[in-house]
Amino acid sequence: MKTNCFFYRKKKYSINPNGVVTSKSHSNIALIKYWGKHNNKTQIPLNSSISYSLGEVYTVTRLIYQKKKERNLPIKVFFSGKEKTSFLPKILEFFHRISSYCSYLQDFNFIIETYNTFPHSSGIASSASSMSSLALCIMEIEKKLVSSSKEDFFLKKSSFLARLGSGSACRSIYPGLVVWGCHKSIKGSNNLYAIPYPYEVHSIFTKIEDTILIIDDEPKKILSSKGHQLMNDHPFARERFKCATQNMSRLISILKIGDFQEFGELIEHEALTLHAMIMTSRPYFLCMKPNTLNVIYTVWDFRKQNKKNIYFTLDAGANVHLLYPIQEKTFILKWIYSDLFVYSKKIIESFCL
Incomplete structure (x- = not known):
């Protein structure tokens, strides 16, 4: 069983005063469905799943960050150009869940600007694409702070973080067929982050x-x-x-x-x-x-x-x-x-x- 210790960041960061990052992440459609998890807070699935990421169905997120003096975590969220306070509880919970793995977040104020190419909350995995695009933005910030981060680590941690926002979001980090959840016949499969399907595909x-x-x-x-x-x-x-x-x-x-x-x-x-x-x-x-x-x-x-x-x-x-x-x-x-x-x-x- 893999542990999440791999993703902790304890070193002191050299914080830039402000910046903007943008990421795009696709929704996905599961072929083998995941429905049921061990604990809602840790987002551990009760069965493995596999999905395709979808080409024309995606979320674009622009994350504006500014250095702050106070230690709270003020966040504003805009969806399709309009402020969405109804999105805040889920996003605040997400930031709380990942705070141990991204300690630098407490040094910033954030403005999240996002839009979809498809209807939100209608059963097309909008949370998957939105939370994965936000996770990718956060990792873009981390990449600026820790230039030594390698691409493999970047994607794994992005998937790991996205999972804590929405389980299926961890699969949206990668294109193609993506597996999440332990399955004895799939090498590298685990519950903490998704992996590209590793075997031959016709x-x-x-x-x-x-x-x-x-x-x-x-x-x-x-x-x-x-x-x-x-x-x-x-x-x-x-x-x-x-x-x-x-x-x-x-x-x-x-x-x-x-x-x-x-x-x-x-x-x-x-x-x-x-x-x-x-x-x-x-x-x-x-x-x-x-x-x-x-x-x-x-x-x-x-x-x-x-x-x-x-x-x-x-x-x-x-x-x-x-x-x-x-x-x-x-x-x-x-x-x-x-x-x-x-x-x-x-x-x-x-x-x-």
């Missing part, structure tokens, strides 16, 4: 389109953090964690041999299992909307009739990710706009990095 999985159907662009009624808590006493939790571990093992083989049908059926099973856990928790709740189901049934009918490689996955929300090989993009994308647009408020054309 070429068909290196150029995948992800078209996102925005079914509901309103903030989720129940936050993911609450959903994770409900797994603690969930009657089916143990079997779910066992299933996720087995599915990860299956996916390793699928990614190597290039079986897109097996890949698609696995990610659909994972998505539906996630929502089954949500619907059977206590209290139970629903993330899907009627049009989520309309899209799923329409995709199944289309796939059966046209023999095309298009499969869906879902995060803990109503919106639908449609994954398919780039080789089939022209035909499938035309069909999406003609047959699925009616069910969605917006379509985002993206791709897996």
Whole structure:
């Protein structure tokens, strides 16, 4: 088991009076889902997960820092040009969690300016991209203070810090397929930070389109953090964690041999299992909307009739990710706009990095 001692910074810093750093971080879509953690404060997952980072779905964060005299931690947050005091509690908690690993933060005042290319809090992992972009900004400051920091350390610590803000954010530090959580068959996998998927991947999985159907662009009624808590006493939790571990093992083989049908059926099973856990928790709740189901049934009918490689996955929300090989993009994308647009408020054309 890795420890977090690696990330402590105890040396005295030479503090510049002020500065600005900017980072961009992509959202991600999990193929094997993580749902449930050991402790909400330490953000340790109860099963491993793997995701693709998404090309056109990202957050840009600009962090302005100014040296201060007092030892408090004043922060102002602006989202899409407007001050967002509602974001402050989560960000203040994040800064508190990482203070032991980034002691220099207490020497600054901060202004956070951020925006997304997609709806916030609607189930497209906005916390993943936002917290990872903020973590990258913080590490850019650390890099200015400690010029000896190497790239590998920079990325690992960025992922480590991002995890303390939002679990899935640790996967958004890297492009491509990214693993978070201990799995006995994945070398280097651990609970403290994510790693790039280390094994062979068939070429068909290196150029995948992800078209996102925005079914509901309103903030989720129940936050993911609450959903994770409900797994603690969930009657089916143990079997779910066992299933996720087995599915990860299956996916390793699928990614190597290039079986897109097996890949698609696995990610659909994972998505539906996630929502089954949500619907059977206590209290139970629903993330899907009627049009989520309309899209799923329409995709199944289309796939059966046209023999095309298009499969869906879902995060803990109503919106639908449609994954398919780039080789089939022209035909499938035309069909999406003609047959699925009616069910969605917006379509985002993206791709897996």
